[in-house]
Amino acid sequence: MGQNISLMSLDGFEFEAYRCEAEGDVRGGVIVVQEIFGVNEHIRDITERFAALGYTAIAPALYDRWNKGFMGGYNADDIAVGRELKTKANADLDTVMMDVKATRDHLATFGKTGIVGFCWGGFVAWIAACRIEIQASAAYYGGGIIDFNDEEPKCPTIAHFGLQDKSIPMHEVEAIKMAHPQADIFVYEADHGFHCDQRDQFNPRAANIAGMRTVRLFDTVLSS
Numbered sequence: 001m002g003q004n005i006s007l008m009s010l011d012g013f014e015f016e017a018y019r020c021e022a023e024g025d026v027r028g029g030v031i032v033v034q035e036i037f038g039v040n041e042h043i044r045d046i047t048e049r050f051a052a053l054g055y056t057a058i059a060p061a062l063y064d065r066w067n068k069g070f071m072g073g074y075n076a077d078d079i080a081v082g083r084e085l086k087t088k089a090n091a092d093l094d095t096v097m098m099d100v101k102a103t104r105d106h107l108a109t110f111g112k113t114g115i116v117g118f119c120w121g122g123f124v125a126w127i128a129a130c131r132i133e134i135q136a137s138a139a140y141y142g143g144g145i146i147d148f149n150d151e152e153p154k155c156p157t158i159a160h161f162g163l164q165d166k167s168i169p170m171h172e173v174e175a176i177k178m179a180h181p182q183a184d185i186f187v188y189e190a191d192h193g194f195h196c197d198q199r200d201q202f203n204p205r206a207a208n209i210a211g212m213r214t215v216r217l218f219d220t221v222l223s224s
Contacts, residue, residue: 001020001048001051002018002019002020002021002044002047002048002051003018003019003020004016004017004018004019005017005018005019005058007058007060007099007102007103007106008102009095009098009099009101009102010098010101010102011095011098013064013065013099015060015061015062015064015065015099015102016039016060016061016064016068016069017039017058017059017060017061017103017106018039018043018044018047018058018059018061019047019056019057019058019059020047020048020050020051020056020057020058021051021056022051022054022055022056022057022110023051023052023053023054024054025054026054026055026056026110026111027053027054027055027111027218027219027222027223028055028056028110028111028112028113028114028135028218028222028223029055029056029057029058029104029107029108029110029111029112029113029114029222030050030055030056030057030058030107030113030114030115030116030218030222031057031058031059031060031100031103031104031107031113031114031115031116031125031128031134032046032047032050032057032058032059032116032117032121033059033060033062033100033115033116033117033118033120033121033122033124033125034059034061034062034063034117034118034120034121035082035118035119035120035121035193035196036072036079036082036083036085036086036119036120037071037072037073037074037078037079037082038061038063038069038070038071038072038082039059039060039061039071040071040072040073041071041198042196042197042198043059043118043121044059046059046116046118047059050116053215054223055110055114055218055222056107056110058103058106058107060099060100060102060103062089062096062099062100062124063085063089065089065092065095065099066085066088066089067081067085070082070085074198074199082120086120089120090144093127096124097127097128097131097132100115100124100128100132101132104132104133104134111222112135112136112221112222112223113134113135113222114134114135114136114137114138114217114218114221114222115128115129115134115136115137115138116137116138116139116140116214116218117138117139117140117142118140118141118193118195118196119140119141119142119143119192119193120142120143120144121140121142122139122140122141122142122143122145122159122160123139123142123143123144123145124142125137125138125139125142126139126142126145126148126153126157126159127145127148127151129153129154129155129157130148130151130152130153130154131151133154134155135155135156135221135222136155136156136157136217136218136221136222137153137155137156137157137158138157138158138159138160138213138214138217138218139157139158139159139160140159140160140195140210141160141161141162141165141167141168141192141193141194142159142168143167143168143192145159145172145176146168146172146175146176149175149176149179149180150179152180153180153182153183155221156217156220156221157180157182157183157184158183158184158185158186158213158214158217159176159183159184159185159186160186160188160195160206160210160213160214161173161185161186161187161188162187162188162189162190162191162192162194162201162203162206163187163188163189163190164189164190164191164192165190165191165192166192167192168192170187173185173187184213186209186210186213188203188205188206188209188210189203189205189206190203190205190206191203194206194207194210195207195210195211
C-alpha cells in the first residue's frame, strides 16, 4: 500500500520515510512518529490505517542520522538498541525537529498537517506541537514530556497515557495535565504500549478508544 521515499532536511541530510497515499478525498496530511523501534511493521501499519481514512500519511525514519534503516522488534536486544538511539536523538532534539519539519513540508500540498506518535514518538509529537507549525497533535504514552513541561503546545493537542505504565508515573501525568489545561489528557486502564498489537501490553479497548479520539481530533481540525 505504501512506498519508501527519501526526504531532505534543511541541512541537506537525506533520510528515509514510509509514505501512504490517501484513499478517496484527501482530508489532509498526518506524520506518524515511530516508537524506539524505528519505522517497523507496526508503524507502517498505522501509517496505512491513516491513509485508509483519507490522510496522506508519512512515517519518517527519525533514527536515520544515528542508525540508517534501523527497524527493531520487541526483544531485549532491540529494546537496548532502541533506547540507545533514543538517548542520542534526545540529545539533538533540534535536529529531530528539523527532520519533522521536512516531513511536514512534504505534506504541505495536501492541506493541514497533524502529527501522531507512540512511545518516543509520543514525546516527539508533543514537542513538535510546542516548537513547529503543526495543526494538531496526538501523543501516545510519551515518556519525557514532563522534562519539557514549561513548553506550551501551540495547536490542538491530546495525549494518551496508561494507568499501569510504570515508565510514566501518574504524578507526572497529573503535572502535565495541570500545566496544560487547554490540552486533552486521557488515562486508560492499560500499560505502556497499549496501542501496539504486536506487544504484550496491547489493550484493544484502550487502543480503540484512543484511536477514535485521535481520528476525531484530526477530522475536526485538519478537514475543516
